[in-house]
Amino acid sequence: METIIGQPDGAAGAAPEDLIKDTTAETFATDVLEASTQAPVIVDFWAPWCGPCKQLTPILEKVVKGARGAVRMVKINIDENQQIAAQLRIQSIPAVFAFKNGQPVDGFMGAVPESQVRAFVERLTGDLGPSPVDQILEQASMLFESGDVAQAAQAYGAVLQEDPTNASAIGGLAKCYIKTGDLERAQQTLALAPPEAKSDPAIQSAEAALKLGEQANDAGDIAPLQQKVDANPKDHQARFDLAMALNAGGDREGAVRELLEIVRRDRAWNDEAARKQLLTLFEAFGPTDEVTLSGRRQLSSILFS
Numbered sequence: 001m002e003t004i005i006g007q008p009d010g011a012a013g014a015a016p017e018d019l020i021k022d023t024t025a026e027t028f029a030t031d032v033l034e035a036s037t038q039a040p041v042i043v044d045f046w047a048p049w050c051g052p053c054k055q056l057t058p059i060l061e062k063v064v065k066g067a068r069g070a071v072r073m074v075k076i077n078i079d080e081n082q083q084i085a086a087q088l089r090i091q092s093i094p095a096v097f098a099f100k101n102g103q104p105v106d107g108f109m110g111a112v113p114e115s116q117v118r119a120f121v122e123r124l125t126g127d128l129g130p131s132p133v134d135q136i137l138e139q140a141s142m143l144f145e146s147g148d149v150a151q152a153a154q155a156y157g158a159v160l161q162e163d164p165t166n167a168s169a170i171g172g173l174a175k176c177y178i179k180t181g182d183l184e185r186a187q188q189t190l191a192l193a194p195p196e197a198k199s200d201p202a203i204q205s206a207e208a209a210l211k212l213g214e215q216a217n218d219a220g221d222i223a224p225l226q227q228k229v230d231a232n233p234k235d236h237q238a239r240f241d242l243a244m245a246l247n248a249g250g251d252r253e254g255a256v257r258e259l260l261e262i263v264r265r266d267r268a269w270n271d272e273a274a275r276k277q278l279l280t281l282f283e284a285f286g287p288t289d290e291v292t293l294s295g296r297r298q299l300s301s302i303l304f305s
Contacts, residue, residue, distance in 0.1 A: 020061055020073045025081045031074050036099040040071045040124040045095040047079050052111035053094045059114050060096070062163065063121050066131030071121055098124050133159055137168050144172065149179050165194050171202030178213045186210050201287070208284035216248030236262050236269045240277070247281065256281060256295040264302050275299070
């Protein structure tokens with residue numbers, strides 16, 4: 001599948017040139033104090049040698065851009081502007097201050113996750129609502145669910161052009177490749193995820209889907225497997241293979257049903273392979289999927305009966 005990486009109309013990234021800027025001691029009064037009479041200004045104190053700063057600054061920039069002009073951001077290198085750092089009594093970095101009407105009104109120190117940065121900005125501006133990137137991701141998910149995999153891939157690609165480490169976009173694009181059978185490209189896409197994103201639900205879901213896609217290649221045809229199960233209901237391996245073939249064919253409910261039957265008959269079979277495979281399916285389907293919710297309820301009923 002060819003993925004067109006481009007930014008559709010209305011995508012994130014359209015920000016005024018002065019929305020995020022670097023400043024110095026000489027321009028601090030203009031860029032921060034005076035500018036904060038028009039809109040809140042977030043000041044990011046950093047230094048080239050500061051590792052946590054390199055993690056925090058991109059998150060700050062992302063949230064500020066997502067605020068679409070409701071807030072501005074100024075970056076100050078404390079190695080080159082020690083006087084300002086001393087005046088504000090900054091003892092460690094990263095340090096972030098928010099200014100309104102020429103006065104500091106809020107702040108925090110240390111690298112924090114995006115959710116906390118977003119909450120910090122919303123205390124200054126009010127509810128930001130969904131960001132343009134979030135809107136594209138939602139649209140991409142809807143396109144994927146409706147079967148328009150090519151358009152979904154294009155939307156995910158647009159987000160990655162804006163934010164190459166976006167876990168939701170990486171996972172979504174990987175699933176698009178899996179859907180078309182291009183498992184190699186899916187694996188290459190997942191390799192783009194930074195280490196800290198490995199635990200993200202979107203990445204884990206895509207990895208589970210990739211594992212299922214790889215297993216589907218060896219699943220076999222449904223009809224002969226169904227015949228083997230009908231002839232010998234205790235043939236758990238045939239039933240397991242049937243579940244994989246059903247899932248590969250799009251019958252997710254059928255796949256879950258056959259795996260649950262194995263657990264019901266012999267939960268310890270093959271080192272609990274059926275139960276583990278169910279968990280892989282649920283992870284690939286997503287935590288809010290109806291098949292996942294129903295399957296988890298049935299699995300719990302069997303295990304704790």
